Amino acid sequence: MADLQYTPIQDIPTIIDDARQFYKTGSTKDLAYRKNQLRQLIRFLEENQAAIENAIWSDLKKHRMETLAEISPVINECKYLIENLDRLAKPVSPKKQYWLNALDTTYVRKEPKGVVLVHLTLMPVVGAIAAGNCVIVKPSEVSTHTADLLSKTMTNYLDERFFKIINGAVDETTAILDEPLNHIFYTGGGSVGSIVMQKAAKFLTPVTLELGGKSPTYVAPDAVNSTTTSRIAWGKYYNNGQTCVAPDYILVQRDHAEKLVSELQKSIKQFYGEHPEKSDSYGRIINHRQFDRLKKALDEVDPKTVVIGGQTDRDDLYIAPTVIYPATPSVIEQSTSGGVLVNDTLMHILETSLPFGGVGASGMGNYHGDKSFDTFSHERSTMIKSTALEVAMGARYPPYNNDKYNLFSILIYGLPSSVVAKAKTVKTFLGSSVQVFFGGSASK
Template sequence: MEDYSKNTYFSTFKRLKDNQFKVGNTTYKERITKLNALKRALDITYKNKLREALYADFKKPYIETDITELYLVIKEIKYAKANLKAWTKKQQVDTPITLFGTSSWVKYEPKGVCLIIAPWNYPINLTFGPLVSAIAAGNTVILKPSEMTPNTSKVMADIVKDVFNEDEVVLVEGEVETSKELLKLPFNHIFFTGSPQVGKIVMNAAAKHLTSVTLELGGKSPTIVDKSANIKESIKKIVWGKHLNNGQTCIAPDYALVHESILQEFIKVYKAQVLNYYTEDASTSNSYSRVVNERHYNRLINHIENAKNQGATIELGGSCNAKDNYIEPTLITNLKEESSLMQDEIFGPILPIKTYKTIDEAVAYVNSKEKPLALYIYSNNKKNTNYIINNTRAGSTCINSNAIQYSNHYLPFGGSNNSGIGKAHGFFGFQEFSNMRSVLKRHVKGPVYLLLPPYNNFKQKLTDLTIKWF
């Protein structure tokens, strides 16, 4: 057995491992008590501190913090509380007649010691959201939030210390090296949210221990707008979805595929809607957050410069301020396919537009890239909508809106292949942190006894009848 004693975080891991069965055997009521404590911390005790921390990290408006961070976790807690009794009951299943005299059921048991690695763009939601599922399923957990939002991570660390025992849930702060050290440990499950590139590193580390993974990744989520769409209503939603959190959202519209006949109207209405939401100078708007740090600011500026150098047209925006990590809402057309904006996930307030002539052309373009985490369709043509859904693949799809599918905890959330593995939210999140253990109990002798050795002609005939009729 490998010696992990020299690992910086081994003692923490061992403490959680030693306590996993005690936590795993808690009742649904005891788990609800923990969830209630977390809810109080988010909704009352630490609410203002969390708002202030996110504003300090990247000027996130308080309302956006309330809606996209606190509300979604609190909603997840409420849903888990309402359903946890049913989820933790043994799930009776049918038993075939050939196993007469037995009963069968599925027991959702906790996986054990889990690691949740969260990103910086929605640090509260993407740290505590998966934690709700892990607690509901009865696991012990190490949380590793991003180092890029230090103010928020500090408040979350205080919450964890305040709400949970140190042998149940622990939050570990640190840089990339911290994540590397944690990934060396033999966790029972890893839940990672981040880029596909880092997701491959996590999956490779997990493979060494045959650890199961949930990978919530990203990619270039397309937004297809056909000529039947209501342009004004569509763009209200596209502008909101694109610039929410300054475009730093894994399910934000990454690029727009617009029918060539409505391009000019699309651009005109988009400009007017940006003005309506964020005024003539978005840097003065209290509804517009910032790029998280200098590194990501420079990355986005390089995208814009790359597009300009290749002859793209800046239809809107492009202004910036390095001191404030500010980039104006930006709309770009006439991009070459090899431009970096058309190759990389943007993760910022820049929307490239590509035109198409036919739905087949739009679908072929989407399918030329990796499967996206989300695909958006703006159309009042049912035939077009069905054709797009049936001939593309994506983690999720929203019709005539965007991003809001994430907030429905009745829907599984997750990607496909390059955009992710596994699902989250509601019962799907509970399942992800659980092992579905099958249990069969024999009560009386059944027909299977007639097929035990020694074999003879009678048993052969009985086998033949079983195969044919049962």
């Protein structure tokens, strides 16, 4: 375990305030500045790829092949947002819905939110930078080698005036959440996510929560084959199952279940051999607390239902690739999800043109691609009112009367659909407009 230096709690308010003061200078609103910082983030990832791979291996025994799938999406996200930033940041002019605004200028600006907190992952940082925010990153304190590398290296590439890293555990995180922030992006478990929301409520801070959840996998009768089980096994045991969308359970017709188990066993053996604990392609649980939690769940299962794996080694943080059959059906009566992937596992996360996020207990909000930019942006609606129609707009001013009511109704609703109603409305309008425009006596 790396000797991770925690940020002194008394320094946290000052760190966040420094970012807030820099945001007020307006520097991060400049698109060229944002693009440059995204290019610097790419440089960091490319020039330190080996060091990142080694740090993640030290934390998780994760093979560099799997780490590649962590680094490449962040680089691609940076490139995409650099190429599309001008389009995303450009004000848009939605079609007007009311006649009375026909001569007005209306548009929606995408503005940065301010000082935002990103907990754990790098992918949301890309969207936060692209949107023009100052960014506070809180890495996981349990991934000590990775957090240490980010703290000592990443700040050499990004402008420290807008980009800050705060390390620590519960006390340090609490100190961060006690400060006013403009957006919080949290990745983790539901219990802590609930605490984050409670803290955010104090300042009415918007939040994005990526909380994981249960990921059911349905296998149709004609899909019980080696391709299916290879994709399921890969998705489940990638990073030792420590991904938010790892398959949790499989739904299959009962008369095909045993064949599916047999095919899964073949896939696992093909991936990791007879002794997965000796395979450098099979990772480890992040720490003893999580190991004990999983081991407790495994111990509560009927041993007769553990049809594959089940071996554990606490000293090595090792839990063998395990399959339980049959599983208790009480979690699986119905299912809903933030996303759906057909014929594979995990791969929809890599396609960043698709918004990624949870629903219900698995979180709220989404990101990736354009959505990453939108998540960290405030849509500021703007109207520049014309003075050319003040004669007509005068119908809204007191004292009110029926003529003004009739005229303003047309300005708001337009003409009715039917021919008869159109004719009646035009007749009423002409009479009312004469009264309003030329100061005739108001109808009673």
